[in-house]
Amino acid sequence: MQIDRPPLAGWWRRCFAWWYELLLLIPVVLLVQVLYQLGFQLLTGAAVTAVSASAGLRALNFAVLVIAVFGYFTLCWRRGGQTLAMKTWRLRLDGLAGGRPAWPALVVRFVAAAICYLPCAPLWALAWHDRAWLPWAWTSCAWLMAPFVWAWFDREGLLLQDRVAGTRIVRTPPRGHAVKR
Structure with a gap:
């Protein structure tokens, strides 16, 4: 029996959703940062x-931010398969077999994505101060x-983190529209 799965989201849609996600993540990170500083x-x-003067406190601050971002993504993905940006772009994270991905797959997906995305901001901050x-x-x-x-060359067009985690980003129908079969 063939299972009808929603279509994989297009490359450009996923790319634009990623940029929008980045913009929406800024307030989350800023809120966590304010709470961290206030708590400190x-x-x-x-x-x-004093936080910026101590390497240990900076490392703790970074860890708190990563944990907060991890919580934001994994809870959104597990609850409904969508973050706010994914809802806006009508995308959803599914397991390869369909349905919600399991927690281990979400952790693997987050770690794989973090390995690619996380180094960028700190390295540019360092470059800002030291050429x-x-x-x-x-x-x-x-x-x-x-x-x-990776998605350009992947046989199914999956992003690297989706290939590693066994997930896929699919298009969702507009509200009030049924899925075409």
């Missing part, structure tokens, strides 16, 4: 600048596009 000040009584980091920052931009380049 309330617990220690130290100035906000010696500029080649590494440009390299991170190329690495950032690796999942999308």
